[in-house]
Amino acid sequence: MERRKYPLYFSFPALSVFLLFFIAPTLIGVYYSFTDWNVNADSISFIGFDNYKALFGEPRLGKALSNTLIFAAAVTLLQNAVGLGLALLMNEAIRMRNLFRTIFFMPYVIAPIVIGYVFRAIYHPEHGIVNEALGWIGLGSLGQDWLNDPKWALFSIIATDIWRVAGFAMVVYLAGLQFIPKDLTESASIDGASYWRRFRHIVFPLLAASFTVNVLLSVIGSMKVFEMVMVLTDGGPGYTTEVFYTYIRSTFSMGQMGYSTAINLVLFVLVTVVGVPVLMALKKREVEM
Amino acid sequence: MEHPGRKTLVSAIVFLGALVILVPFYMILVNSFKGIRESALFGMGLPSSWNFDNYKEVFDKGNILRGFKNSFLISGLVVVCVTLFASMAAFVIQRRDDRFMRSTYLLFILGLIVPVSIVPTIRLMGELHIRGTYFSLIMYYTAVLLPFAVFLLVGFMKQIPRELDEAALLEGCGYFRLYWRIILPLLVTVLITVTIVVMVSVWNDFFGPFYLMTDSTKWTIVLQIFNFVSLYNTNWGIVFAFMVIVIAPILLVYLLLQRYIIDGLTAGSVKG
Numbered sequence: 001m002e003r004r005k006y007p008l009y010f011s012f013p014a015l016s017v018f019l020l021f022f023i024a025p026t027l028i029g030v031y032y033s034f035t036d037w038n039v040n041a042d043s044i045s046f047i048g049f050d051n052y053k054a055l056f057g058e059p060r061l062g063k064a065l066s067n068t069l070i071f072a073a074a075v076t077l078l079q080n081a082v083g084l085g086l087a088l089l090m091n092e093a094i095r096m097r098n099l100f101r102t103i104f105f106m107p108y109v110i111a112p113i114v115i116g117y118v119f120r121a122i123y124h125p126e127h128g129i130v131n132e133a134l135g136w137i138g139l140g141s142l143g144q145d146w147l148n149d150p151k152w153a154l155f156s157i158i159a160t161d162i163w164r165v166a167g168f169a170m171v172v173y174l175a176g177l178q179f180i181p182k183d184l185t186e187s188a189s190i191d192g193a194s195y196w197r198r199f200r201h202i203v204f205p206l207l208a209a210s211f212t213v214n215v216l217l218s219v220i221g222s223m224k225v226f227e228m229v230m231v232l233t234d235g236g237p238g239y240t241t242e243v244f245y246t247y248i249r250s251t252f253s254m255g256q257m258g259y260s261t262a263i264n265l266v267l268f269v270l271v272t273v274v275g276v277p278v279l280m281a282l283k284k285r286e287v288e289m
Numbered sequence: 290m291e292h293p294g295r296k297t298l299v300s301a302i303v304f305l306g307a308l309v310i311l312v313p314f315y316m317i318l319v320n321s322f323k324g325i326r327e328s329a330l331f332g333m334g335l336p337s338s339w340n341f342d343n344y345k346e347v348f349d350k351g352n353i354l355r356g357f358k359n360s361f362l363i364s365g366l367v368v369v370c371v372t373l374f375a376s377m378a379a380f381v382i383q384r385r386d387d388r389f390m391r392s393t394y395l396l397f398i399l400g401l402i403v404p405v406s407i408v409p410t411i412r413l414m415g416e417l418h419i420r421g422t423y424f425s426l427i428m429y430y431t432a433v434l435l436p437f438a439v440f441l442l443v444g445f446m447k448q449i450p451r452e453l454d455e456a457a458l459l460e461g462c463g464y465f466r467l468y469w470r471i472i473l474p475l476l477v478t479v480l481i482t483v484t485i486v487v488m489v490s491v492w493n494d495f496f497g498p499f500y501l502m503t504d505s506t507k508w509t510i511v512l513q514i515f516n517f518v519s520l521y522n523t524n525w526g527i528v529f530a531f532m533v534i535v536i537a538p539i540l541l542v543y544l545l546l547q548r549y550i551i552d553g554l555t556a557g558s559v560k561g
Contacts, residue, residue, distance in 0.1 A: 006385045007464050011393055014378035014435055017370070021432035022400055025413050029406035086306065092299050102547045103307045106314075109543045109550075111493035111511050114532055117518060118313050121320075121525065127331045129316060163309070168554075175555035224404050227495045244404075245496075252408060252500075261408050268403055275402035 026268070033262035039255035051262040061266070063239045064247045067154060068223055068270070071243065074158045075165070076218040082162060083169020083214065084207075088199075090170065091177050101174070104167035112164065116231025119160045123147050123232075150240040153233050157241060161228055165221075169214045176210030177203070216278050223271050244270075317536070321529035328526035343530035347517075351531055355506065356513035357538075363426055363509060364491035370431040371438050371487050372480050378435075379442035380468050384454070394443060400436035407500050414501065421503045429501060430491050438483045445479045446472075482553040492539065510535055 033051055037044045055061050090101055107115060122129045123146035131143035146156040180203060188198050204211075226245035229235065235246040244267040251260035312333075320328045321343055323336040347353060378397075382390045410429065414420040419428075449472065457467045473480075491497075498512045508516070514535055521527050543550060 005464075006381045008381065008385070008389070010381040010464075010468065011378040011390070014374035014397075014439065015393060017374065017428060017431050018397065018400060018435050021410070021413070021428045022405070022435075023396070025406045025409040026403065028413065029409040032409055032412075086303075089299055089303050089306075092296070094296070094300050094303055100303050100307055101551065102544070103310050105547070105551060106310060106540070106543065109489055109493075109539050110536055111495065111514075113493075113495045113511055113515060114535060117514075117528065117532065118317060121316070121331050122313060124331060127329070129312065129331065129333075167310075171551050171554055220402055248407070257408050257412075261406065264404065264406050264408065268406070271402055271404055279398065279402060 029261045029264060032258050033265045035258045037258035039257060051259050055262055060239050060242055060247060063242045064244050067241060068243045071158060071225060072219060072222040075161055075222040076215060078162045079165050079169045079218050080214055082166040084173050086170040087173035087177060090174060104170055107164045108168045112227040113231050115164055116228050123156055147233050148237050150237050153241045157229055157232050172210045172214050176207040180206045219278055220275050317529045317532050321533045323526050325524045325526055343526045346527055347531045347534060351517050352513055353534055356508060356510035359507055360492055360509040363423060364488050366427050367430040367491050368484050368487050371434050372483055375435055375438035375442055376473060376476055379439055379446050380472055383443050383446035397436045397439040401440055405433060411500055423507060426497055426501050429497055434487050441479055441483060445476060449475050485550050485553050
């Protein structure tokens with residue numbers, strides 16, 4: 001059958017919605033980022049690189065940038081480590097395996113904003129579970145004001161997000177583990193290979209597909225974090241947990257539309273620079289498979 | 290070869306992990322029945338007296354049913370648009386495979402990575418005179434979630450043999466019938482994955498309605514809770530009751546369908 005006979009118009013509904021409501025605003029945004037668009041002013045005029053000059057002279061951007069990168073790196077690393085660990089544990093012959101699998105995935109179906117509110121209670125300096133639990137095991141002195149202490153705030157947000165998403169990574173790794181033939185690991189263990197060696201040389205390489213999917217999704221998702229930070233700290237204390245979307249939100253609420261579009265464009269560049277190579281690696285491997 | 294203590298250790302770690310997940314849920318539930326003073330202590334004990342007024346108050350003032358209705362309407366329609374549009378597009382993208390289709394595919398893939406430009410989106414909705422309507426929010430979500438769906442579906446289309454198309458077309462079947470009667474039914478497993486992911490993303494999303502929905506009668510349940518907490522943040526008992534009501538239906542659906550949900554995501558994530 002000739003390929004070109006497949007009707008082009010089949011792609012039009014998807015393409016038009018995508019072009020109109022995703023690509024068009026993105027391109028319009030590039031223009032607005034060079035304007036002084038402000039809801040309190042009557043007209044919009046072109047001001048060249050002024051927004052960017054102001055933005056790069058602003059320490060808040062540096063904070064948003066480093067926090068976003070730290071958050072993305074930590075979440076990617078920990079989500080995969082914890083998720084893989086859970087998957088390996090769940091792959092052992094333990095009782096009620098399906099029940100545990102169901103429990104670990106549970107937080108993922110709940111809205112991040114709701115989880116944020118719950119953890120605000122959990123991190124409460126006087127009555128929160130975290131400090132209470134530390135008290136019970138005699139480590140009360142390690143208690144902190146988790147969300148209001150600049151040293152701990154970002155860490156607490158990262159921990160909350162790991163609580164939420166580790167189960168997702170676990171499920172993807174479990175899927176990968178099912179494709180590994182049992183006799184492969186069994187024969188290696190008969191040959192005297194330790195658990196660690198079997199994992200390093202057989203299991204982990206065969207998990208490559210799950211690994212790439214998980215890493216890609218964590219990297220892309222975590223750089224766009226918003227609700228969790230907004231609800232837990234709203235970028236504070238000071239700007240110590242500021243990320244791109246909380247910064248955009250605060251300039252948006254001040255009516256500085258041009259400026260906030262410029263921040264969005266910096267995020268765009270950042271996500272592209274980090275995300276595209278990860279995606280290319282994924283695509284390349286897909287070809288090899 | 291098996292270390293005797295090993296199995297116990299594994300079970301203990303898994304059990305502890307499950308506890309870390311379950312304790313917060315228990316904390317919300319038990320405190321949702323406590324009065325204003327007692328709930329502020331976030332204690333793990335049972336309430337000194339069971340207080341059901343929190344729930345009554347939430348139902349009276351929280352506009353819960355309206356929020357659920359809006360969330361259900363919006364996420365349902367987004368699911369229909371995304372699955373339909375993405376499967377049609379994936380069908381020709383994978384089958385034609387010419388330069389135009391390859392660029393289209395690349396554009397969608399880019400949309401998978403790139404963050405939404407929210408401020409220009411708000412303005413565009415205004416220019417089109419659809420700002421604040423259900424339609425605008427549905428189109429916004431469709432545009433944002435299409436890349437992911439196209440990505441998964443194109444990957445899956447490769448596994449459907451072309452011979453099937455050829456046979457059908459030789460029998461005199463048109464392209465639309467081919468798509469509708471033959472291709473679409475074969476995509477059902479991935480479409481279930483897409484439906485789950487779209488449903489969960491839209492239902493739980495705060496970003497979209499926060500920026501695009503000015504009219505409070507069209508707020509989704511997630512926006513409803515945000516607004517409610519800002520008003521009642523001094524009374525945790527009531528806030529927790531609201532959370533229980535918001536979480537319960539999703540959790541129920543999840544627990545009933547968890548097998549399909551987890552298996553669907555499993556299949557989608559590795560094959561895509």
